[in-house]
Amino acid sequence: xxxxxxxxxxxxxxxxxxxxxxxxxxxxxxxxxxxxxxxxxxxxxxxxxxxxxxxxxxxxxxxxxxxxxxxxxxxxxxxxxxxxxxxxxxxxxxxxxxxxxxxxxxxxxxxxxxxxxxxxxxxxxxxxxxxxxxxxxxxxxxxxxxxxxxxxxxxxxxxxxxxxxxxxxxxxxxxxxxxxxxxxxxxxxxxxxxxxxxxxxxxxxxxxxxxxxxxxxxxxxxx
Numbered sequence: 450x451x452x453x454x455x456x457x458x459x460x461x462x463x464x465x466x467x468x469x470x471x472x473x474x475x476x477x478x479x480x481x482x483x484x485x486x487x488x489x490x491x492x493x494x495x496x497x498x499x500x501x502x503x504x505x506x507x508x509x510x511x512x513x514x515x516x517x518x519x520x521x522x523x524x525x526x527x528x529x530x531x532x533x534x535x536x537x538x539x540x541x542x543x544x545x546x547x548x549x550x551x552x553x554x555x556x557x558x559x560x561x562x563x564x565x566x567x568x569x570x571x572x573x574x575x576x577x578x579x580x581x582x583x584x585x586x587x588x589x590x591x592x593x594x595x596x597x598x599x600x601x602x603x604x605x606x607x608x609x610x611x612x613x614x615x616x617x618x619x620x621x622x623x624x625x626x627x628x629x630x631x632x633x634x635x636x637x638x639x640x641x642x643x644x645x646x647x648x649x650x651x652x653x654x655x656x657x658x659x660x661x662x663x664x665x666x667x668x669x670x671x672x
Contacts, residue, residue: 454489454546457539462640463490478662480637483549492636494662500628500669503657507599507626510654515596515624523573526618528649530566533559533614533642540610540641547635548609562610566618573622596624603630603670609638617642617656626655630669636660 454461476494481487495503514522533540540562541555550558581590600620604612609631617627631639636658643658661669 457543457546457641460536460539460543460641460644461490461637462644463492476662476665478633480547480634482546483634489546489637492640492660494665495659495669496665497668497671500659500661503628503659504599504601506654507628507657510652511596511599511626514621514626514652514655517624519574519576522622522624523570525650526566526570526573526622529618529646529651530563530570532645532649533563533566536641536645537563540638543641544609544635544638547637548606558608558610561608562614565611565614569618569622572619576623594623599626599628601628601630604632604639606632606634609635610642613639613642621651621655626657628657628659630659630661630666633661633663633666 476496477491478494479491480489482489493499537556537559540559541552544550544555544558545552548555576594578594579592581592583590600616602613602616602620604616613629613631617629620627629639629643639658640660643656646656647653659669
């Protein structure tokens, strides 16, 4: 396993992500390979107060991101797609290590994940308003689509890449900032995606990742 870890060390992040910065905690928990029970690394078991800080950062970053044009947001998501494709094998190896999927299935998940990014990169450019027929001649009804604000995204362990992107890419395309809470069993895939997202140009504070162990997850969810 150590040999496999060596090939993905550039994507292996053992800290949460808040406002583009890696976050530590006095409390940590181990992420293990379910096939061998070997420890991969430890990640922060973030407290409620730290999660509140993450949410505040996402709220502060929200306005600037939502004011970017649809084309600008689409281009960032497109660059994120390119980053994911470029790290296809490394991401698949990471999924295999932390979720136990065979490599062939993990490679398929990376491709599945990339398809979501491609879809939402194009969808970002097609967020249109509407002119609605009015009930009288002296009225005009217009519909505008606007970002609703920071989104909390909770994902499960079985598709640790695809589910993060399926939710976050949609929110980012719409102009929302996000706080991702991945499964405590598979947080490393989410952290790797966030790293690639930052490299692709997602502004700090727009994409945040909260990690927590199973015991602390209910309290984190209350935030």
